[in-house]
Amino acid sequence: MSIPADPVPVPELVRDLARGAALECVWINGAGGKTFRATPADGDVFYIKWGPRGDETTMRAEAERMTWAARWIRTPAVLDQGEDDTHEWLVTAAIDGESAVAPRWIAEPATAVRAVGEGLRMLHDALPVEECPWDWGVPSRITNAAVRGIRVPEHLQDAPSVDRLVVCHADACCPNTLLADDGSALAFVDLGALGTADRWADIAVASMSTEWNYGPGWEDALIEAYGVEPDRERLAYYRDLWNAT
Template sequence: MTEFINRVPKQLMKLVTGYEVRENSIGHSTCSVFHLRHPSKQGLYLKIQPISNGDLRPEKERLEWLQGKLPVPELLYFDSGDENQYMLASEIQGVPSFDLSFRGDLSNLANQLAMGLRTIHSLDTTCPFSSSLNDKITLVQERISNGSIDVEYLSQHYPNPNLRELFDEMMSLFPDSEDLVVCYGDYSMPNVLLVDGRISGFIDLGQLAVADRYVDIVTVRDTLSYNKLPDECFYLFLKEYGLQELDESKLRFYDLVNRFLG
């Protein structure tokens, strides 16, 4: 606790005095995440991001824009210092959708994931955040050129990868058009919370932006697979989501984009 107190600004410390602090190890974030609990007050989450390797402002801006549109955390405090950024937000009640307690009813799980994504994709595309596909392709090219592609991660999905051949395949699948919606950007099972089998909220929204809906569709497929759910669950999801015909070329294209940038 002493180390925690020494890390946060005094103004922030006033907001969290009296809370029990526990570091959260779930997820793959570059920032430190703390769960703050109080016997008589709503729980909180605090993120501390070293400025040298990340930026919490995109998530801050999205939380502000999403208030009243989706069940998301309420932003309570944000500060950017010389070394760290600090973001304090309310806790959304619920259990991550990967929890084993939901495995007994795959139909309901698929339905909830589909309903949640339909709700997000129905937001007004005048959303101020966008994710340019051309910018992503440029970034992939830069990473191939400077050798910063995570080949170990890529090889988990494409054994013995030849980067140039995979890039050429990806570009051969470049979509003729984009079906633009407000995309979550990381619609994975840890970020979708449920209470009594129903969606209660969404967390970690720093990548939300206008993009092709397949950005999220491919993430759903991957998160279901990663959590060892049967293929049936993905097809149930697609049916409930309302996607009549799966575009396999788009799915492969966005999968390659994600793997290159993962």
């Protein structure tokens, strides 16, 4: 996943969804998905997420989870969602914030890492486990991987005991937290797999992603900002599970 360095061709469907708004591709992923910022001549900015239909998470699932989570945390409002035989799309309202990996925050890693850690704790504390209809626990992740033809290694079949059951973001990498202008966590995106699981499933991935985005040395700073001591066993397990699935 990355911010494109060169102009990206705009799919015809995205042009239709933009309704004449100026388009700029702001994010691409390895599966062929693209996210465009749409700026109308008169009206509010919105975003169009477009990509090939997948079998792990769908934009329909993401729209459902965003709408549910928005009762307790800030997420972009869903304006439209749909799919055809080959592709799917999600249209959301803009939020006045930037990804934690926008150039400004890449240049201020201490601020960004702290915000992502504090934001993740805020998300875990706010979303009610008892009302969440989705599961992201280890058994369901292993089953999902098997459906996609992925064999999870034997040593990952038995998970550590659950430290604290929360509603996990399920893709808590740093780019998926939006920051306010003052450097605080503002909102969350890419919630397509959101569900209940041990909080370390999110903490492990969020802290691991700091190296991808800001360089080495920031993992424990994120965990400190979250407000816990590093649990090396759970961190290692959930990072291996993430990489395996």
